[in-house]
Amino acid sequence: MKNAIIAAVAAAALLGSSGAEAQQRIKFEYWYGLTGQLGEILEQHCKRFNDAQQKFEAVCVGQGGYDKAEQNTIAAYRSKQHPTVVQIYDAGTVNFMLSGAIYPANQFAKDFSIDIDWSNYFPGIANYYATSKGEMWSFPYNSSTALLYWNKDAWAKIGKTKAPETIEEWFDDLRKMKAAGVECGFGFDYDTWMPLEQFSAIHNLPIATKANGYGGLDAELVFNKTKFADYMKDWKKLLDEGVARIQTAQVGKTIVQSFTDGTCASVLSSVANHGVVGSTAKPGLNWGVAMLPVYKDFKRHNSLVGGASLWVMQGKSRQEYEGAAALMKFLSTPEEALWYSTANAYIPVTKTGFDFMNKNGFYQDPKHAGRELAITSLTFTPPTENSRGIRLGNFTQIRAEIRSELEAAFTGKKDMQVALDEAAARSNQILRRFEQTFKGKTLP
Amino acid sequence: MEKRAAFSDLRLAGALIAPQLLLVFVFFYWPAAQAVYWAFTTQPPFGGSNEWVGFQNFEQIFTDRVYWNSVGVSFLFAGLSTALSVGMALLFALFVDRRLTGYRVHRFIYFWPYAVAAPAVGLAFRFIFAPEAGFVSAVNQWVPGLWNPALDGKDALALIVLANSWKMVAYNFIFFLAALQSIPRPLIEAAAMDGAGVLRRARDIQFPLLAPTFFFLLVINVTESFVDSFGIVDITTGGGPARATDLMVYKIYSDGFKGLDYSMAAAQSIVLMGVVIVLTFIQFRYVERRVHYS
Incomplete structure (x- = not known):
């Protein structure tokens, strides 16, 4: 069945490229994973590039999801039908680094004279996609981080006008709100990105040994022994007390939907949803965002970047690479940073982009209120x-x-605790398995 | 005496079946052979350096509690959804065969669900059975917390069994109806004149004559629930909550495509293939003996 799928993908790729040969411009393929509104915006971004171009044309193909983009690229690579540029999400970074199938971004920029000041990227973003030696192998694109979304009216019921800063304060507020008649203080789902990954970063806690894996493939997970375990036990308590609630698509409403219709007074979500919340909130919903709360005995650290970066693949023609280089140049201009962050709620990835947006009054616009907190959070330390x-x-x-x-x-x-111990043990098996599959390879 | 037509020229016969053989080879034997090879090696996602590991992948599977859980869930799912879909289809077919009111319309629309793609079925069931927003959420108004497939594993399993059966009922119905209608009317009429009631006629005349169809559907339904339930699970429950609906075929998908561990997925598909072969063998060996054709 797998091979049938690979064949089908290859056939689709073939059809796609042969139909597009009539015109003069040099074409190259660019696959992306974003879907829905965010996918449409990416498609528009692609069109902006093509409109600004005489020589090259990016053929942008949506793959129907981040994970699908990764799977399809791998399948296509195996049958030598892969795109020149592909958007790969944060979690796929290791696979691509070890694949031997990519053209490292720093080398690519040098070979095709793209003038990039790598130190211009926010360090929190650059480090996520960089090798252990600090070389960047992909181009950061859509980037986000997590924020606390809070319903100001619900907080007003307990006489507060400020979002909680510590986790203790937040939980305390939730319990008071329950007493004040708020039906659901906090909605969460099982996504690990907010409670595990972001939480551990801002509390400066390890998820795994060997510097969270940067130090080698023999890292082991330790999250079950850190404050994260207590955090989850606290969530469970809130759930049992009826203060918090589980909100997934299977329950009927996702966390974002439960926030925008006013059911749940707070949720943790990506800044990327800032625009979605703004446009889908029920009329009169009085809401704001804040940085993720921190346990009061901990010093706040920078949060992690989420989203995706653009990878250049091996085995393409010089002309296609020139096209890809033109795309990278285009996307890195401050004007495009402004356009992209206005169209959706992703954050600018470079300091110049951020300054340019600031100068243009982007963050003064009440529609974008609070989005600067994402940058503050990401660059906190x-x-x-x-x-x-x-x-x-x-x-x-x-x-x-x-x-x-x-x-x-x-x-x-x-x-x-039993569940987390089990999760860590099983995850360690996955890591050992991965180590075995990539025997003899070391992380760059 | 049966009359057989035979090709005198074997080359022509060969040429005629060649395209079909080629298809089977390319889309079944070749991938299956590839899967066997992968199952005994470790295969990096981007291909290349396979390393021979013998039975290690299988050892890892069989010592994994989570894998056995998914085997258990698969058998439960296959048993329940086969019983439900074959049972309901038989009932519907008997009703339509008896020409109860509206049978013409029913005969026509009962088949529709089978034409709906599995993911669409899944989506519809997810919306209808969503515990907070769905149509069925009304039961939670009367008894709070009664129905919640997002939190309760049993509810989730019930949901995928219902969705799969709803789809398969349509298929089974057509076969049962065709079989019922091929039973000579005089047999039924004679029994009726002898004073046999509806149930008696069903038990003594119709059911025995339906045995071959019943057996055929049993094999098809069991096989389908093992290998073709992916779409429904993926859309409705995603294997959750807490692996309560993590069917073998879904685990292959998540380990192989999401986890990019092709070797482990290949080893699991070999096991799944083995299970289906064994089950089919058992059915032919022990169930078919009780079936009388013609």
Whole structure:
């Protein structure tokens, strides 16, 4: 069945490229994973590039999801039908670094004379996509980080006008709100990105040994022994007290939907949803965003970047690479940073982009109120070993293991600590397996 | 005596079946052979350096509690959804065969669900059975917390069994109806004149004559629930909550395509293929003996 799919993808790619040969401009393929509104915006961005071009044309093909973009690229690479440029999400970074199938961004920029000042990227973003030696192998594109979304009216019921800064204060507020008649203080799902990854970064806690995996493929997960375990036990308590609620698509409403229709007073979500919340909030919903709360005994550190970066693939013609280089140049201009961050709620990836947006009054616009907090959060401290990023093999699968165990714990089938220990043990098996599959290779 | 037509020229016969053989080879034997090879090696996502590891992949699968959970769930799912879909289809077919009111319309629309793609079925069931926003959420108004497939594994399993059965009922119905209608009317009429009631006629005349169809559908339904339930699971439950609906075929998908561990997925598909072969063998060996054709 797998080969049938690979064949089908290859056939689709063939059809796609042969139909597009009539015109004069040099074409190259650019695959992306974003879907829905965000996918449409990317398509527009692609069109902006093509309109500004005489010589090259990017053929942008949506793959129907981040994970699909990665899977399809791998399948296409195996049958030598892969695109020149592909958008790969944060969790796929390790696979691409070890693949031998990519053209490292720093080398590519040098070979095709793209003038990029690598130190211009926000360190929190650059480090996530850089090798352990600090070389960038992909071009950061759509980037985000997590924020607390809070309903000001719900907080007003307990006489507060400010978002909570510590986790203790937040939980305290939630319990008071319950007493004041707020039906759902906090809605969460099983996504590990907010509670595990972002939480560990801002508390400067390790998720795995070897500097979260940057130091080598033999890293081991340790999240079950850190404050994260207490955090999850606290969530479970909130759930049992009826203060918090689980909101997934299967329940009927995602966390964002439960926030925009006013059901849940707070949720943790990506800044990328800032625009979505703004445009889908029920009329009169009085809301704001704040940086993720931190336990009061901890010093706040920078949060992690989420989103995706653009990878250049091996094995393409010189002309296609020139096209890709033109695309990278185009995307890195401050004007495009402004356009892209206005169209959706992703943050600018470079300091120049951020300054340019500031100068143009982007952050003064009430529609964008609070989005600057994402930059504040991301640059709060210089990245430490724990807040630099996560470089673990097969991280998608590790997320899935943790998710399953969290499901078991939150639905009361297992004790939280037992579940987390089990998740760590199973994730370690995944890492050992990954190490074996990539025997003889070392992380760059 | 049966009359057989035979090709005198074997080359012509060969040429005629060649395209079909080629298709089977390219889309079944070749990938299957490839999967066997992958199952005994470690295969990096981007291809290239396979390393021979013998039975290690299988050892890892069989010592994994989570894998056994998914085997258990798969058998439960196959048993329940086969029983439900074959049972309901038989009932519907008997009703339509008896020409109850509206049978013409029913005969026509009962088949529709089978024409709906599995992911669409999944999506519809997800919306209808969503515990907070769905149509069925009404039951939670009467008994709070009664129905919640997002939190309760049993509810989630019930949901995918319902969705899969709803789709398969349509298919089974057509076969049962065709079989019922091929039973000579005089047999039924004679029984009726002898005073046999509806149930008696069904038990003594129709059911025995339906045995071959029943057996055929049993094999098809069991096989389908093992290998073709991916779309529904992916859309409705995603294997959750806490792996309560993590069918073998879904685990292959998540390990192989999401986890990019092609070797482990290949080893699992070999096991799944083995299970289906064994089940089909058992059905032919032990169930078919009780079936009388013609």
